[in-house]
Amino acid sequence: MMQKFYFDHNATTALDKKVLGVMMPYIEMQQGNPTSQHSFGRHARTAIEEAREQVALAIHAHPSEVIFTSGGTEANNMIVHGAAIKQRESTLVRSNIEHPCVARPMEAMKHQGWKQALLDVSQDGVVTKEAYKNISAENVSLVSVMLANNETGAIQDMSLLHDFAKEKNALSHTDAVQAFGKIDVHFDELHIDAMTLSSHKIYGPQGVGALILNKRSDIEPLIYGGGQEKNLRSGTENIAAIVGFGKACELISESMKATSTHTHELKKILEVHLKALGAVIFSEKVVRLNNTTFFAFKDIEGSTLLTALDKKGFAIASGSACSSVNKEPSHVLLAMGIDEDLARGALRISFGQKNSVTEVRDFIEALRKELQTLKQLTAIAA
């Protein structure tokens, strides 16, 4: 089998073996329903509460602030829907580079009588103080700005979000799915009301995430039923995944600094060479995640390059995985005012714990060759 190079950690990560270890008993052995009162049920309950503490510890929140969901998408839908319902016909505010699972629910609320206002990002992909000032709406129920962008890796200034929410007396929310595990996240110091986390981006299992909601915030549930998760999220708990998520949180807290330094080294090597080859690196001038590089070559078709690199065993992404089904240029780059043709060619590399310098060197070599081939083809065509 051909060697594989996985450079798409912002899409999903491979489960850590230690995480799998704690999950296995919950997959293989007799398990109870955590709501049941017999000993099977009580064991399941204890396991969930331990995981809740592990999640809380990793982000400096209180365990009672952790609401388990089926993933980041659900958590984002939950806060948008849940905050909106509490305040009929209010305005929902978000940046114009939010992930679709924040953007789309807001648009859905728009059809039901709510208003939406957008915070424009600068050409570097960040929401500036001026952008907040441009929002004139008064009756704001929720403002959501992602902590780190999944495509560019650009990190947003949370104090601006907090100040704005305070001024408008609105709930503040940040989608921290990409940031968590890559930078220090202190929920208690950010002074944000709600935050979204996802497990499968931090070497935990898929199918689980959390909404962190501070105790002062009151929202309506998205899924009604048996009243699990303090009535905010009904449905039998996904124990194996929750336990795995808890362990992944514990492990990521331990390894984050080392991984961050390591991926930063890889990124520096990568970017030096990319630039030498003539690439444009997006959000280069602002603080970005240490593992993410979003780039494009002028006049080079991104999808052709992507397919060619995949054949050689390099798994990279064009924009975000969730929207890779359609061929539209990245909405993030368009929001930054990047030329449409350049945006269409954008590729993302996101490193993880296990990537090595050798892999990066191999990638650069492969890329150089592909670029040469493509340029020759273009030359012939011309």
Added chain:
Amino acid sequence: MTKDIARKPIYLDYSSTTPVDPRVAEKMIPFITEHFGNPASRSHSFGWTAEEAVEEARDEVAKLVNADPREIVWTSGATESNNLAIKGASHFYSTKGKHILTVSTEHKCVIDSFRELEREGYTATYLEPEPNGLVDLEKFKKAIRPDTVLASVMFVNNEIGVIQDIEALGNICREQKVIFHVDAAQATGKVDIDLEKLPVDLMSFSAHKTYGPKGIGALYVRRKPRIRIEAQMHGGGHERGMRSGTLATHQIVGMGEAFRIARIEMQLENERIRKLRDKLLHGLQDMEEVYVNGDLKHRIAHNLNISFNYVEGESLIMAVKDIAVSSGSACTSASLEPSYVLRALGRSDELAHSSIRFSIGRFTTEADVDFTIQLLKEKIYKLRELSPLWDMFKDGIDISKVEWAAH
């Protein structure tokens, strides 16, 4: 942990949740360890393997209920499926009307979805079942109004195991042009489901009630005639826009395998389980003042719900701690209220309080049943010896006529 295993009670709570079948676990594990990948990543082969596995599992789920794989939408479980079906369809077709119909003995997540729609301005009817737990077809028909947009009836009740006549109810809905949703979380692998024949528009499934993993389920959405629903979770547009969110590949694979096994083994398994259930029933019926809740004929083989008169429910559960069973539904057992399902059947609060749901499954043995009968007989005797109500009953006093001091 080994110490815990040694003294684990006998599990007779399969309707709360089933263990993952070892064959299912085996199939899931490679997808957690090796074939990881975001199935929505179309740009590289890591994502492709995941997508193939997801589609194979979708085929298996569809096969069990004789549906088209394109009619299966993945969700995080039956609770989400029920929320999505009920709110999604009611919203989408709200121009037709704002009346919705269900049965008072439905699972809490159906009832609560209805309550939420009521808050949004819909009118809801909660039909009372007959004392045997079944829905009367005439009453159901009469409850439908010109502005009824959706009706929701569960296939198999989680507490008493009765099977509703889904075909007849569905035909009524078809005639009246009402969208028909069925919660089949407790039905898969226990009753034959043929969605090519059944006039059902939407059907909810759960994996963890059928030996699959927790945290995954599905919603069947009919294509012909096409049923539309409004998404409840928006985002990357997964599942043809009906349900966004990254799919947990290993869990989907697990559900597919669990449903495949159910399809192949259902017939034989049900026969075996029916024998065990009947043995349990006969063993317990030896005692006086024992009442079976719900119809026995129209009932899955796995369920036995019995009230032991003059014995209080919680002390009964304590007495039988060597077996894991439920009193009422697992989802409401944290509250001290008697089961609303049993109350809807007209059972007195006392009988509702003293009910036990035994649910038998794939790994239950005859020895488990023998032990259970023995244990119950012993403990019921002891608790009745403790019970002042039992004394009164033995003295010929009609307890329902006694005036109890307000408490």
Added chain:
Amino acid sequence: MAYSDKVLDHYENPRNVGTLDKDDPHVGTGMVGAPACGDVMKLQIKVSDDGVIEDAKFKTYGCGSAIASSSLVTEWLKGKTLDQASEIKNSAIAEELALPPVKIHCSVLAEDAIKSAIADLKSKQGKLI
């Protein structure tokens, strides 16, 4: 629900289960609670001529905490005078058995049962005098 060891002990080995002759003038019977509420407690005390409780018996239909509460009070009652008996407070029962908040009503019921048994005895003896 987690029960304390003391509750479990009384539940597994209830003390003084049984019935005293309710027509005996020295016996007071208290029956409190209602089947619909999930608890019925019957408590009987037998009192000597000098007003000391010689014997106490109970039967309880109810949860483990209700059974334990009534079992415990039968132990406490023996040897007490009626005045001492009427001073037994539900909080003492709850504390002794480490009842969780949702089970406090069981201890209240046990206190009510004592009062009811004493009242029954007094009304009987009043009639006799």
